[in-house]
Amino acid sequence: MHSGKVREVYRDGPDELILVASDRVSVYDVVLPTPIPDKGKLLTALSLWWFEQLGDIVANHVISATDVPDEWAGRAIRCRAVxxxxxxxxxxxxxxxxxxxxxxxxxxxxxxxxxxxxxxxxxxxxxxxxxxxxxxxxxxxxxxxxxxxxxxxxxxxxxxxxxxxxxxxxxxxxxxxxxxxxxxxxxxxxxxxxxxxxxxxxxxxxxxxxxxxxxxxxxxxxxxxxxxxxxxxxxxxxxxxxWDRTPPGPEIPADVVEETARRYRVMYERITGLTWNG
Incomplete structure (x- = not known):
């Protein structure tokens, strides 16, 4: 249905969607050409953890994090269409x-x-x-x-x-x-x-x-x-x-990619108390 800066959205039947998170990263509304390893899985896992923490305040659209196509396992969520x-x-x-x-x-x-x-x-x-x-x-x-x-x-x-x-x-x-x-x-x-x-x-x-x-x-x-x-x-x-912040964006150097991935992992582990196993 839609390809965004970071996610693809697929319809699966009349009332359900599958949101698939990629390893892409965007800044200033421009998708950069260099992916961040495991970013899609980290975003998905942290979202799911927070959805559980907040469920008593407001309902969410999550149906399942496991009932998704195998090729997207770990970085996809089946959701209600809203x-x-x-x-x-x-x-x-x-x-x-x-x-x-x-x-x-x-x-x-x-x-x-x-x-x-x-x-x-x-x-x-x-x-x-x-x-x-x-x-x-x-x-x-x-x-x-x-x-x-x-x-x-x-x-x-x-x-x-x-x-x-x-x-x-x-x-x-x-x-x-x-x-x-x-x-x-x-x-x-x-x-x-x-x-x-x-x-x-x-x-x-x-x-x-x-x-x-x-x-x-x-x-x-x-x-x-x-x-x-x-x-x-x-x-x-x-x-x-x-300065112009227009596509194509700059390639991200390897050291910046590595440090970005590390910071995402550190934050996931510190917030959730869980060990990231990829």
């Missing part, structure tokens, strides 16, 4: 990335006013809901949305539900991560609607692609943090001087 809500639901507990850039410019993120005097990497007084549009890469880039704009697009009742769920899920995940010596700085959730109108958690959840993870021992507010997530590749690409 109508994806066209809003990227982002929760931020710390100032980093585009959130930091917006705050440095306007003192606010997505219309949410924040206290003055914060520095890059600071913990926010309370987590904030900072949604963006959901745009296909070929159509442009996701843009910040205010809560009122989300309400205009999906209705006030659903917007309030999305905000409440996003912050509740973030708080639970941040607490679990913190207990393992990990800071969940921010993350992105996607939600879908069942034919009955129920809201379910969909796509990937709390992976090192969709989240910003820092080790607690590395946290030093006042500058760029040490990322144990896709930010490591973003930082490499930014420091490279790839």
């Amino acid at each position: 109508d994806i809500v066209p809003v990227e639901c982002i929760a931020r507990g710390y100032l980093a990335g585009l959130g930091w850039e917006a705050y440095a410019k306007d003192g606010a993120i997505s219309g949410v006013e924040l206290p003055s005097g914060l520095v890059e990497g600071d913990r926010l007084p309370e987590p904030v809901f900072t949604p963006t549009t959901k745009v296909a890469p070929e159509d442009g880039h996701d843009e910040p949305m205010t809560f009122d704009e989300v309400s205009d697009q999906v209705g006030t009742e659903l917007a309030e539900r999305l905000r409440a769920l996003t912050l509740q899920l973030y708080r639970r995940a941040a607490e679990r991560a913190e207990s393992r010596g990990v800071i969940l700085a921010d993350t992105k959730f996607e939600f879908g609607l069942t034919p009955d109108g129920d809201v379910v958690l969909a796509d990937e959840v709390l992976t090192s692609d969709s989240s910003r993870y820092w080790r607690a021992e590395d946290w030093k507010p006042g500058g760029r943090q040490v990322g144990f997530d896709k930010q490591y590749v973003r930082d490499w690409a930014r420091d490279l001087g790839w």
Whole structure:
């Protein structure tokens, strides 16, 4: 049905989908030509672990991680087909990335006013809901949305539900991560609607692609943090001087590939308490 930056989506019958995660990595909406070994399996395993941790807050779209074609074993999930809500639901507990850039410019993120005097990497007084549009890469880039704009697009009742769920899920995940010596700085959730109108958690959840993870021992507010997530590749690409950020992207050197894969493994093992066996 669809080939995205990292995943392929297949329909299997009228009501089920199979999501297949690849080893591709993208930055600035450009898929880079060099894969990261085992990335697809790591993303899938971490998503499945988090879906279980969060199941009492909201239902999710997962049917099975084993009832999938053999060639995709370990990196595919069978899911319920749902109508994806066209809003990227982002929760931020710390100032980093585009959130930091917006705050440095306007003192606010997505219309949410924040206290003055914060520095890059600071913990926010309370987590904030900072949604963006959901745009296909070929159509442009996701843009910040205010809560009122989300309400205009999906209705006030659903917007309030999305905000409440996003912050509740973030708080639970941040607490679990913190207990393992990990800071969940921010993350992105996607939600879908069942034919009955129920809201379910969909796509990937709390992976090192969709989240910003820092080790607690590395946290030093006042500058760029040490990322144990896709930010490591973003930082490499930014420091490279790839200013136009258009395809084709640069080849990733072997040492950057190896370190990226290592950081993904470290974060999986620290968060879950499980040993990664590939």
